[in-house]
Amino acid sequence: MALSADEVRHVARLARLALTDAEVEALAPQLSQILAYAEQVGEVAAQDVEPTTHPFALRDVSRPDEPQPSLPREDVLAAAPHAEQDRFGVPRIVSEEG
Amino acid sequence: MVLTRLSAVELAQKLRTKDVSAVEVVEAHLERIAAIDGVVADGDVWRAVPADELTSRDIHAYLHVTAAAAREHAADVDRRRAAGDDLGPLAGVPLALKDVLTMRGAPTTVGSRMLEGWLPPYDATVTERLRAADLVVLGKTNMDEFAMGSSTENSAYGPTRNPWDLGRVPGGSSGGSAAAVAGLMAPLSIGTDTGGSIRQPAALTGIVGAKPTYGTVSRYGLVAFASSLDQAGPFARTVEDAAHLQTLIHGHDPRDSTSITDTPADLLTTLRDGIDGLRIGVVTELQGDGYEPGVRRVFEQALERFERLGAKIVEVSLPHAGYGLPAYYLIAPSEASSNLARFDGVRYGLRVDAPTAEEMNAATRAAGFGPEVKRRIMIGTHALSSGYYDAYYLQASKVRTLIARDFASAFEQADVLVSPTSPTVAFGLGDKTADPLAMYLNDVATVPASLAGTPALSLPAGTAEAPDAPQATLPVGLQIMAPLLRDDLMYRVGWAFESDLGFTPIPAGDTAVEVA
Amino acid sequence: MSATTMSGEPISATTAAEHGVDLLQGDTGEWELVVGLEVHVELQTRTKMWCGCSTDFGADPNTNVCPVCTGQPGALPVVNEQAVRDATLLGLALNGEIAPICRFHRKNYFYPDLAKNYQISQYDVPLVNDGWLDVEVPTGDGQSVSRRVRIERLHMEEDTGKSLHVGDTGRLHGADRSLIDYNRCGIPLLEIVSRPDIHDADTAQAYLRELQSIVRATGVSDARMEEGSIRCDANVSVRRPGDELGTRTEIKNLNSIRSLGRAIAYEAQRQIGVIEDGGTIVMETRHWDEGRGVTETLRVKESVTDYRYFPDPDLVEITSPAEKVEAIRTLLPELPAASRARLGEAGVTPEQAAAIIATGLLPWFDDAVAAGADGAAAANWLVGDIAGQLSAEGLRIEAAGLTGAHVAELIALIEDGTLSTKLAKQVVAGVIDARGAKGPAQVAEDQGLRQVSDEGELRTIVEQVVAANADTVEAIRGGNDKAIGALVGQVMKETRGQADPRKTNELLREVIG
Structure with missing residues (x-):
C-alpha cells in the first residue's frame, strides 16, 4: 500500500521522530516501495500456522530471586546528558504517562 | 616472517613456543593499522579520523583502537606465560570487536551519532569471554549504523573500504570487522549477523565468517537491532581459526533468556574428518536469476569440488525461501522500532535541547539517527501499529514458521545446504545507496538461515569479475548452512573445501594493503 | 470504540438489579452505574522483575539500578522466578485459572520514567484468567451483603521509575523540568482487572479492601496505598438500565479507599449531569482532586494511542503445568x-x-x-x-x-x-x-498497678470512708441510692484507683447495711 505524507507523519509521531517536510516527502515513496515489496508475505497461505517469535522454543527461563550488585550511581549518571540531584533530568513533561 | 599475515592458530603456536611475544604481535598489528586505516595514532585510545577527512586510501576498519589497553594486556599475557601459567589456546592473539558489543574503557558507538562517545558501564558477555581467554582486543570496528545495512556505508563515521578494491564496499553491516581481517589489521574479529551481516561481508572481502546457531552466543551486551535474529560470530582468514574463535565465545549465559542451555557442538574434534559420503543440498530457490554470472560460475565450480571430495550433491527446495526477504524486512524493523526506542536523550548519548521532554526526544532522535535507521524505525512502527499488525508482523512471523519447517525437511534430504553467500561480488561505494530496496536484495541468500536460526558459514570459493569491471578479481563466497546446533558440520564441510581449494585470502596488487 | 476486553471478547457486565444495588436517580429517570477496577500491586520480591537489583523502598535515588533496569544498550531481561510464583499464588487466591502457557509482550510508549520506552507486560495470554472475588458490602445497619465481582485477568508487568517535578508547584503541571529516579523501574507489578460488575461506590470500596486483605494474607505485597504498593484506577460509566455499556472514563490518582468511593460517586453524578444536559461523555482519563472533591480532564484518549504490542523477543514463554500450580496451591494461606x-x-x-x-x-x-x-x-x-x-x-x-x-x-x-x-x-x-x-x-x-481486691484491706478502707462521711451515708439510707457513687469515688481516691469497683460497691452496701 502507498503511504501518504499524513500517514508518514502519524507513524513518525508514534516513533517520536521529528521529521522535516522534506524527509516526509522523501520517505513516503520509499516506505511505500518497501512495504509493497514486504507485502508479498500476504501471498502465503498461513491461516493455521503458528507464528514463530524465537528460532528455538525455549521455555521457563528464569533466575532465582537473589540480589546482585547494582552499579555505582556515578557510573550510571556519568553518561546522562543532564543529571541533577542524583537523578536524570529532562525538560518539562507535557504528556501524561501510559 | 610477517606477523600480520599469520593465522591465529599459527600465531598461537609461535606465542606458545615463545618465538614471538604477544607484545610484538600487537605492535605489528598496531603499526599496520596506523599505516593504512586512517586513524590518529595518538594517546591511549586512537580515534578514526573524522569522516570528512578520510582519504580514498584509508580502509577505515576501526572507529577506536584501544592501543594502550592492548599493549598492557599483551604484556600481561607475556608475563603470565613466562611465569608458566596455564593460558588459553589463543592467549595473546589479537582481535577486533564490532562496535556493537559493549566494552568498558572505550566508546561503543554502534556506528551512530546517537551514541558518539558513549562509555558503556558494563562489558558484553562476549567481551568478557574473550578477555577471559586472553585474546587481546585491538579496538572497535566500523559498521552500518545500528547494524542496519549491507555495505557499511550507513556508518555515521564514514564508510569502510574493501581491501581488495578501495573503491568498493566491504559489505555490511560488519564491514569494519571483515575489512580488519581481510586487510591484515587483525587475524580475527567478531561481527554480528542479523540477516547476513557476518556472512555477506565475509564473502565480499574473501574471508571466513560464521553465524552460529541462534542462541548459542550470548546477546548480553550486544546493542540490539532485531533481538530474535541478532547473533555474534567469528571472522577469520581460515576455517580453523573461525572454529577456534566461535568455541571461545559460545555457550550458555544466564543473563540472556534466549541463550540455549545445551552444550554447543565441539567444533574442532571433527574438523578434519572430511566429507566423503555427505549429502550436500543445493537450494533451488537460492540460485539462478539475480545472481551475477561470475558468482554462478564460482558456485558451479564449488559443487564440482564437493563431488570430487566424495560428497553427493542433491537438489533440495526451500519452497518459502523466496518470502524470506519480505518477512525479514517486516520482522527485523518491527523489533528494531521497539529496541531503538530507548535512545531518547535521557539516560545516555546525544541530546538535542528543546522546551519539553517530548520535543527533546523527537529532536534528539531526528538528529541522532541516520536515514536508513529512520526508515527501518518507520517501517517497523507501521508494521506493528493498530490495523496493520496482523497483515505485516504476524503474517511475517507465520512465514518464518514455514521457512523453519522448509529447513527441517530439507535437512532430511541433505546433511548441509549450500548456496552463494551473496548474489554479487563487492559493489562500488555509492552504487546502491540511492535505492534502499536494491540494497536489501543483497541479503536474499543469507536471510532464510537467519529466520530459521540455523548456523551458516561463508568462506571464499574463488574470485570473479564484477559486472562493471570485467578485469577485476574479487572474492566470491560460498554459504554452508547446517541444521540447528550442528555448527560442527558446517565447519567440517568448510575445512574440507578450504584445504582443497588452497585460496589465499589476501588481496593482491593494492598498494594500500601491500605496506606489510 | 467498541467495548472489548484485551483479548478481544465483548465485555460482559452484570447489572445493578442482579446485585440488588439501587439505581441512581437523575432528573430524567434512573441510571445504572457501571464500574470496573484496575488494581496494580507491587510485589515484595527481594529483587526486581528482570534483574538482580534490590526492591528496597526508600533507597537513595538511582542506587538500586543496573544496565538492565536503566535500559542500557545491550542489556537483557531475565524473569524473576519468585515473581511468577507470587503472581500464581495471588491468582489462585482470586479463584483464577492459571494459563498453561503465557508470554510477555512489549507495550510501546515513550515516557522518561520508562527506561526502555516500552513496558514489558502481558497482552493476549496473561498468567491468570477468569477469577472472582466475593466481597462483603456493609449495608449500614451493622449487617452486610455478599456480592461477587468477576476478575477478567491478572497479568505480570514491571513498574516505572519515579519523576520529581521541579518548579513552582511540585506537580507535573507547572514544573519546568523533571528529575528521574529509576530505583522503582523494573519492580515486579501485577495488574488485576475486574469485570465491570460493580454498581455502587460501597462495593468498589469493599472490593479494593478485600483485594488488599487477600494480597496481604498471601504475603506477596504489603499492599500499602500510601506507599503506592497497591494502586487503583476506576473505569466509570453510566447507562439506562438495559442499555449497552456507556462511554467510560478512567479515574486516576485515587490515593485511598475513601478517595475511590468519593471519586466514583462524584463521577457518576457528573456523567449523569452531562448526559441529561444533552452532552456526551468523552472517553478520557480524569484526575481525582482530593482537596476539591472533583474529577478533572487529564488527557483525552486519542485514537492514536497505539501501544504496538508484540511478543518480547528477549523473553521466552512461561509454562504452568498442573503439578506446578498444585504445588503453589498448597502454599495458599x-x-x-x-x-x-x-x-x-x-x-x-x-x-x-x-x-x-x-x-x-x-x-x-x-x-x-x-x-x-x-x-x-x-x-x-x-x-x-x-x-x-x-x-x-x-x-x-x-x-x-x-x-x-x-x-x-x-x-x-x-x-x-x-x-x-x-x-x-x-x-x-x-x-x-x-x-x-x-x-x-x-x-x-x-509501676505498682494492681487492683485492691483483697477483701480485708478493702473492708478497712470502706469502713474508714463510711465513718468519715456520715451525711452521705444518711442520704443513702434515706433512699438516695445514687449517692453511693460519691463513696465509691472516695474509696478509689484512697486506693489511688486500684480498688476493684464491683467489690467496693458490694462492701459499701454491706457496711452501710
Whole structure:
C-alpha cells in the first residue's frame, strides 16, 4: 500500500521522530516501495500456522530471586546528558504517562 | 616472517613456543593499522579520523583502537606465560570487536551519532569471554549504523573500504570487522549477523565468517537491532581459526533468556574428518536469476569440488525461501522500532535541547539517527501499529514458521545446504545507496538461515569479475548452512573445501594493503 | 470504540438489579452505574522483575539500578522466578485459572520514567484468567451483603521509575523540568482487572479492601496505598438500565479507599449531569482532586494511542503445568473470607473481624488465642485500645514490640482480678513504652498497678470512708441510692484507683447495711 505524507507523519509521531517536510516527502515513496515489496508475505497461505517469535522454543527461563550488585550511581549518571540531584533530568513533561 | 599475515592458530603456536611475544604481535598489528586505516595514532585510545577527512586510501576498519589497553594486556599475557601459567589456546592473539558489543574503557558507538562517545558501564558477555581467554582486543570496528545495512556505508563515521578494491564496499553491516581481517589489521574479529551481516561481508572481502546457531552466543551486551535474529560470530582468514574463535565465545549465559542451555557442538574434534559420503543440498530457490554470472560460475565450480571430495550433491527446495526477504524486512524493523526506542536523550548519548521532554526526544532522535535507521524505525512502527499488525508482523512471523519447517525437511534430504553467500561480488561505494530496496536484495541468500536460526558459514570459493569491471578479481563466497546446533558440520564441510581449494585470502596488487 | 476486553471478547457486565444495588436517580429517570477496577500491586520480591537489583523502598535515588533496569544498550531481561510464583499464588487466591502457557509482550510508549520506552507486560495470554472475588458490602445497619465481582485477568508487568517535578508547584503541571529516579523501574507489578460488575461506590470500596486483605494474607505485597504498593484506577460509566455499556472514563490518582468511593460517586453524578444536559461523555482519563472533591480532564484518549504490542523477543514463554500450580496451591494461606468465618466462631463481631483482617492483626489475634486468651476479649483489646494507642503513637504493632502473648497475658491479669480495665490500659501503654521488652505482668509490678481486691484491706478502707462521711451515708439510707457513687469515688481516691469497683460497691452496701 502507498503511504501518504499524513500517514508518514502519524507513524513518525508514534516513533517520536521529528521529521522535516522534506524527509516526509522523501520517505513516503520509499516506505511505500518497501512495504509493497514486504507485502508479498500476504501471498502465503498461513491461516493455521503458528507464528514463530524465537528460532528455538525455549521455555521457563528464569533466575532465582537473589540480589546482585547494582552499579555505582556515578557510573550510571556519568553518561546522562543532564543529571541533577542524583537523578536524570529532562525538560518539562507535557504528556501524561501510559 | 610477517606477523600480520599469520593465522591465529599459527600465531598461537609461535606465542606458545615463545618465538614471538604477544607484545610484538600487537605492535605489528598496531603499526599496520596506523599505516593504512586512517586513524590518529595518538594517546591511549586512537580515534578514526573524522569522516570528512578520510582519504580514498584509508580502509577505515576501526572507529577506536584501544592501543594502550592492548599493549598492557599483551604484556600481561607475556608475563603470565613466562611465569608458566596455564593460558588459553589463543592467549595473546589479537582481535577486533564490532562496535556493537559493549566494552568498558572505550566508546561503543554502534556506528551512530546517537551514541558518539558513549562509555558503556558494563562489558558484553562476549567481551568478557574473550578477555577471559586472553585474546587481546585491538579496538572497535566500523559498521552500518545500528547494524542496519549491507555495505557499511550507513556508518555515521564514514564508510569502510574493501581491501581488495578501495573503491568498493566491504559489505555490511560488519564491514569494519571483515575489512580488519581481510586487510591484515587483525587475524580475527567478531561481527554480528542479523540477516547476513557476518556472512555477506565475509564473502565480499574473501574471508571466513560464521553465524552460529541462534542462541548459542550470548546477546548480553550486544546493542540490539532485531533481538530474535541478532547473533555474534567469528571472522577469520581460515576455517580453523573461525572454529577456534566461535568455541571461545559460545555457550550458555544466564543473563540472556534466549541463550540455549545445551552444550554447543565441539567444533574442532571433527574438523578434519572430511566429507566423503555427505549429502550436500543445493537450494533451488537460492540460485539462478539475480545472481551475477561470475558468482554462478564460482558456485558451479564449488559443487564440482564437493563431488570430487566424495560428497553427493542433491537438489533440495526451500519452497518459502523466496518470502524470506519480505518477512525479514517486516520482522527485523518491527523489533528494531521497539529496541531503538530507548535512545531518547535521557539516560545516555546525544541530546538535542528543546522546551519539553517530548520535543527533546523527537529532536534528539531526528538528529541522532541516520536515514536508513529512520526508515527501518518507520517501517517497523507501521508494521506493528493498530490495523496493520496482523497483515505485516504476524503474517511475517507465520512465514518464518514455514521457512523453519522448509529447513527441517530439507535437512532430511541433505546433511548441509549450500548456496552463494551473496548474489554479487563487492559493489562500488555509492552504487546502491540511492535505492534502499536494491540494497536489501543483497541479503536474499543469507536471510532464510537467519529466520530459521540455523548456523551458516561463508568462506571464499574463488574470485570473479564484477559486472562493471570485467578485469577485476574479487572474492566470491560460498554459504554452508547446517541444521540447528550442528555448527560442527558446517565447519567440517568448510575445512574440507578450504584445504582443497588452497585460496589465499589476501588481496593482491593494492598498494594500500601491500605496506606489510 | 467498541467495548472489548484485551483479548478481544465483548465485555460482559452484570447489572445493578442482579446485585440488588439501587439505581441512581437523575432528573430524567434512573441510571445504572457501571464500574470496573484496575488494581496494580507491587510485589515484595527481594529483587526486581528482570534483574538482580534490590526492591528496597526508600533507597537513595538511582542506587538500586543496573544496565538492565536503566535500559542500557545491550542489556537483557531475565524473569524473576519468585515473581511468577507470587503472581500464581495471588491468582489462585482470586479463584483464577492459571494459563498453561503465557508470554510477555512489549507495550510501546515513550515516557522518561520508562527506561526502555516500552513496558514489558502481558497482552493476549496473561498468567491468570477468569477469577472472582466475593466481597462483603456493609449495608449500614451493622449487617452486610455478599456480592461477587468477576476478575477478567491478572497479568505480570514491571513498574516505572519515579519523576520529581521541579518548579513552582511540585506537580507535573507547572514544573519546568523533571528529575528521574529509576530505583522503582523494573519492580515486579501485577495488574488485576475486574469485570465491570460493580454498581455502587460501597462495593468498589469493599472490593479494593478485600483485594488488599487477600494480597496481604498471601504475603506477596504489603499492599500499602500510601506507599503506592497497591494502586487503583476506576473505569466509570453510566447507562439506562438495559442499555449497552456507556462511554467510560478512567479515574486516576485515587490515593485511598475513601478517595475511590468519593471519586466514583462524584463521577457518576457528573456523567449523569452531562448526559441529561444533552452532552456526551468523552472517553478520557480524569484526575481525582482530593482537596476539591472533583474529577478533572487529564488527557483525552486519542485514537492514536497505539501501544504496538508484540511478543518480547528477549523473553521466552512461561509454562504452568498442573503439578506446578498444585504445588503453589498448597502454599495458599487462610484467606480473609475463611478468617472472618473462623473469627465469627470465636465470638468476634463481624466489624471487629473485618478490622483485624484489614489491619493485618490476625497473627496477633491467633497468637493471643493460642496463648489462652478468649477470642472476643482478644479482638476487643486488639482493635480497641491497643489499635488506638498505636495509632496515637504512630507505631505499627511490630515496631511497638507487642506480641499476641502479651495480649493474652493482659487478658489473664484482668480475668484474675489483678487489673481493672482502666489499669490494663495503663499497662498497655507501659508495654508499648518498653517496646515489648517488658510484658504486662512486669509493667504492672514495676509501676505498682494492681487492683485492691483483697477483701480485708478493702473492708478497712470502706469502713474508714463510711465513718468519715456520715451525711452521705444518711442520704443513702434515706433512699438516695445514687449517692453511693460519691463513696465509691472516695474509696478509689484512697486506693489511688486500684480498688476493684464491683467489690467496693458490694462492701459499701454491706457496711452501710
